Amino acid sequence: MSTNDAYYIPNKAIWPIIGTLGLLTTLVGFANYLNGSAAGSTFMIIGLVIFIMMLAGWFSLQAAESESGMYNHGVGISYRMGMMWFIFSEIMFFAVFFGTLFYTRNLSMDWLAGIGDGPGRSTAMLWPDFQAVWPTNGPGNIGGEFEEMGAFGLPLLNTILLLTSGITCTWAHHGLLAKNRDQLIKGLIATVTLGFLFVGFQAIEYYEAYHDMGLTLGSGVYGSTFFMLTGFHGFHVCVGAIMLSVVLFRSWKGHFTPENHFAFEGAAWYWHFVDVVWLGLFIFVYIL
Amino acid sequence: MSAATAEHDDHHDHGPEKGLLRWIVTTNHKDIGTLYLIFALAMFFVGGTMALIIRTELFEPGMQFVDPQFFNSMTTMHALVMVFGAVMPAFVGLANWMIPMMIGAPDMALPRMNNMSFWMLVAGVLLLASTLFMEGGAPASGWTLYPPLVLQTGSALPFAIFSVHLLGISSIMGAINIIATIFNMRAPAMTLMKMPLFVWTWLITAFLLIAIMPVFAGAVTMLLTDRFFDTSFFDAAGGGDPVLYQHIFWFFGHPEVYVMILPTFGVASTIIPVFARKPLFGYSSMVYATAAIAFLSFIVWAHHMFTVGMPMAGELYFMYATMLIAIPTGVKIFNWTATMWKGSMTFEAPMLFSIAFVVLFTLGGFTGLMMALAPVDFQYHDTYFIVAHFHYTLVPASVFILMAAGYFWLPKWTGNMYDEKLAKLHFWLSAVSVNILFFPQHFLGLAGMPRRIPDYAVQFADWNMISSIGAFIYGPSQLIFVYIVYKTIKGGTGEKVTDEVWEGAKEQSLEWTLPSPAPYHTFSTPPKEVPTMSTGR
Numbered sequence: 001m002s003t004n005d006a007y008y009i010p011n012k013a014i015w016p017i018i019g020t021l022g023l024l025t026t027l028v029g030f031a032n033y034l035n036g037s038a039a040g041s042t043f044m045i046i047g048l049v050i051f052i053m054m055l056a057g058w059f060s061l062q063a064a065e066s067e068s069g070m071y072n073h074g075v076g077i078s079y080r081m082g083m084m085w086f087i088f089s090e091i092m093f094f095a096v097f098f099g100t101l102f103y104t105r106n107l108s109m110d111w112l113a114g115i116g117d118g119p120g121r122s123t124a125m126l127w128p129d130f131q132a133v134w135p136t137n138g139p140g141n142i143g144g145e146f147e148e149m150g151a152f153g154l155p156l157l158n159t160i161l162l163l164t165s166g167i168t169c170t171w172a173h174h175g176l177l178a179k180n181r182d183q184l185i186k187g188l189i190a191t192v193t194l195g196f197l198f199v200g201f202q203a204i205e206y207y208e209a210y211h212d213m214g215l216t217l218g219s220g221v222y223g224s225t226f227f228m229l230t231g232f233h234g235f236h237v238c239v240g241a242i243m244l245s246v247v248l249f250r251s252w253k254g255h256f257t258p259e260n261h262f263a264f265e266g267a268a269w270y271w272h273f274v275d276v277v278w279l280g281l282f283i284f285v286y287i288l
Numbered sequence: 289m290s291a292a293t294a295e296h297d298d299h300h301d302h303g304p305e306k307g308l309l310r311w312i313v314t315t316n317h318k319d320i321g322t323l324y325l326i327f328a329l330a331m332f333f334v335g336g337t338m339a340l341i342i343r344t345e346l347f348e349p350g351m352q353f354v355d356p357q358f359f360n361s362m363t364t365m366h367a368l369v370m371v372f373g374a375v376m377p378a379f380v381g382l383a384n385w386m387i388p389m390m391i392g393a394p395d396m397a398l399p400r401m402n403n404m405s406f407w408m409l410v411a412g413v414l415l416l417a418s419t420l421f422m423e424g425g426a427p428a429s430g431w432t433l434y435p436p437l438v439l440q441t442g443s444a445l446p447f448a449i450f451s452v453h454l455l456g457i458s459s460i461m462g463a464i465n466i467i468a469t470i471f472n473m474r475a476p477a478m479t480l481m482k483m484p485l486f487v488w489t490w491l492i493t494a495f496l497l498i499a500i501m502p503v504f505a506g507a508v509t510m511l512l513t514d515r516f517f518d519t520s521f522f523d524a525a526g527g528g529d530p531v532l533y534q535h536i537f538w539f540f541g542h543p544e545v546y547v548m549i550l551p552t553f554g555v556a557s558t559i560i561p562v563f564a565r566k567p568l569f570g571y572s573s574m575v576y577a578t579a580a581i582a583f584l585s586f587i588v589w590a591h592h593m594f595t596v597g598m599p600m601a602g603e604l605y606f607m608y609a610t611m612l613i614a615i616p617t618g619v620k621i622f623n624w625t626a627t628m629w630k631g632s633m634t635f636e637a638p639m640l641f642s643i644a645f646v647v648l649f650t651l652g653g654f655t656g657l658m659m660a661l662a663p664v665d666f667q668y669h670d671t672y673f674i675v676a677h678f679h680y681t682l683v684p685a686s687v688f689i690l691m692a693a694g695y696f697w698l699p700k701w702t703g704n705m706y707d708e709k710l711a712k713l714h715f716w717l718s719a720v721s722v723n724i725l726f727f728p729q730h731f732l733g734l735a736g737m738p739r740r741i742p743d744y745a746v747q748f749a750d751w752n753m754i755s756s757i758g759a760f761i762y763g764p765s766q767l768i769f770v771y772i773v774y775k776t777i778k779g780g781t782g783e784k785v786t787d788e789v790w791e792g793a794k795e796q797s798l799e800w801t802l803p804s805p806a807p808y809h810t811f812s813t814p815p816k817e818v819p820t821m822s823t824g825r
Contacts, residue, residue, distance in 0.1 A: 009315070009392055010399055012305060012315050013313060013403075016313075016403040017313065020405060020407040020410075023454070024454070027415065027454070034512075035446065074472060078397035078472050079398075081468040085467055085498050088498055089460050089502045092498070093505060093506050096502070096506030096507065100510070100539060107529075108528070111529075112524060112527065116599065136527045138524065138527030139526030142526035142527075190434070192793060217517055217518055217519055218519065219669050223517035224513070224520050224526070228513065256370075
């Protein structure tokens with residue numbers, strides 16, 4: 001392990017504190033907005049603008065430093081480890097919502113209906129008519145009647161789109177490794193396009209849920225888990241697609257070599273992670 | 289292994305920035321470590337003041353000084369500030385300072401993220417503190433933030449939730465940095481099983497942090513949507529379940545308490561061999577025990593919920609699994625004892641605090657074992673017994689070891705010796721008063737006094753008064769520590785310390801081979817060989 005023989009220690013940078021201030025402003029604004037304050041959304045927008053400026057500034061700095069050859073092999077390993085464990089933290093974040101879905105479907109719904117010896121036994125006295133049938137919006141019929149989201153319309157199409165984008169992403173990577181810039185750029189364009197198409201179809205799906213099916217975030221625990229899981233996933237698809245767009249832009253400008261392309265790899269890992277989460281969603285939220 | 293490895297001729301970087309900007313934009317692990325430590329010390333006093341408000345109100349039965357809502361805010365905020373503002377940042381500060389110096393690295397692996405991680409912490413604590421001044425007061429649900437109670441919080445709720453998000457981001461970034469540093473930046477001679485235990489315990493702690501902070505973030509996000517976006521995660525009428533929150537919270541919460549204790553173990557394992565002038569006993573068993581405790585921490589969470597009405601199989605499983613933790617923890621206690629056995633011990637302040645830690649943590653551990661018994665816990669649950677238990681594992685354990693670490697490494701950081709007499713006074717005042725403060729709470733709990741209440745039945749009056757007197761001694765005597773630190777930075781006793789500071793420390797671990805004070809940049813080239821006494825060889 002001799003990678004730190006001349007480990008590159010970066011210069012001081014103003015971006016971390018700016019990013020923190022941006023995020024803090026955003027969250028203060030959002031909290032005020034939730035509390036019904038008129039100024040809240042303004043602060044939120046200001047904070048977001050600062051945050052996006054930070055992202056642009058910090059990433060340009062990193063890209064410039066990388067292109068000028070400042071990062072050696074050891075730094076690349078550190079970045080990869082950072083990305084890897086960041087993705088692991090994201091997996092744990094999604095695990096919470098999957099866990100919520102499993103717990104609700106398999107344990108607490110039965111207890112609510114008076115089945116088994118769990119903590120909900122007494123609720124059978126409160127709601128004697130409640131039947132443990134998924135999907136449910138609970139014994140209080142919270143949010144009113146709704147239709148269940150089927151698996152084999154838009155969701156199946158989205159599954160195909162996302163899986164295909166995983167393939168095009170890997171194809172682009174092969175292009176990069178083979179110094180075939182044309183293949184790299186085409187592959188990235190395809191990946192990003194498929195990603196945004198996915199988000200577009202999901203928006204249509206949400207629109208139909210809200211307007212035709214009566215299915216909303218407020219539709220009891222089914223609506224809650226459905227929109228929370230797919231919503232956070234959709235958000236992550238957007239983030240991943242933006243990351244890949246930046247990589248695409250840099251590829252155009254001639255960045256990356258077969259040896260040095262951490263930004264591409266990090267974004268690609270993230271994209272595959274988003275892919276796998278979707279498979280979990282498709283199986284547990286839509287099909288089962 | 290000579291001091292010459294610490295070169296000043298840095299080819300790519302320069303000294304620190306001038307003025308205040310140095311501290312804002314710094315990427316130096318020592319600067320960031322200092323920031324963390326100072327911030328943690330300040331928060332220790334903020335949280336301590338809240339504790340004194342609690343103990344003042346509880347000095348006598350009846351309502352004296354604060355209204356019940358504010359009292360509950362104080363118990364909640366005391367816990368959150370101490371956990372997320374004081375103890376965790378203090379250990380991250382130590383990690384920043386010591387890990388690169390202990391493994392022969394020039395800095396942390398991701399220095400800019402390191403800076404951001406500190407400022408995210410400050411932002412998170414600021415958000416949290418701001419809730420004290422809001423309509424409806426600060427959160428008053430206890431630090432566990434259980435629904436539906438916490439959903440009754442006033443304007444403070446979204447701020448508290450976003451504060452948790454920021455603290456989570458900060459911890460995750462810090463943990464990723466520590467993992468990357470330890471895996472990628474060790475000197476070639478520093479193999480994994482030659483690492484000092486402080487480094488090992490932090491490596492394992494970092495994994496815990498990355499696994500649990502997103503879980504807490506997810507849980508509070510669901511609180512947010514339940515309150516503001518009509519979701520029904522924790523609402524039975526909508527098919528949800530408030531107990532689900534408790535499961536998720538404690539899946540985070542139990543590893544979280546080990547996040548505070550594992551680095552404590554690491555520092556103790558670093559200090560005790562130095563003052564016993566012996567190799568650490570059972571180094572590899574210490575490493576495996578730490579890993580075992582970390583693993584077990586993920587599969588025991590519901591022992592915090594024995595009285596919630598789980599199915600019997602759950603009660604039994606969580607009871608037995610929890611009792612297993614006593615085994616690796618016992619391994620550690622016996623190893624520390626064996627390290628001291630027949631050693632040429634001297635009793636400077638770091639050693640005194642460490643010995644007190646071994647004894648008093650064992651006590652806190654044993655009460656933990658008592659509460660692991662599900663049937664018995666039905667009596668202890670939510671009483672002062674649990675308050676006594678976890679304060680024994682946090683104050684005379686984590687906080688004592690933080691003080692020990694301060695005294696142990698201050699000479700290395702500043703190049704000056706601290707005032708040993710004052711430090712001993714600090715130790716004895718703390719060690720005696722902490723027991724006056726927390727020991728009676730065992731009796732109160734066993735007699736049935738519930739926790740988180742501002743008033744109590746008169747039969748609890750005597751022990752509450754004694755406990756409060758202990759608090760009034762313990763709190764102010766911590767100011768001695770601040771004075772000693774200040775004086776040491778300003779020149780200390782005037783005695784210049786040697787590189788190894790403590791007799792024979794050079795043979796124990798790498799940081800003592802560096803000059804005192806440690807230069808701004810250390811180990812720009814990795815050391816050729818590493819001392820191994822701290823690993824028992």
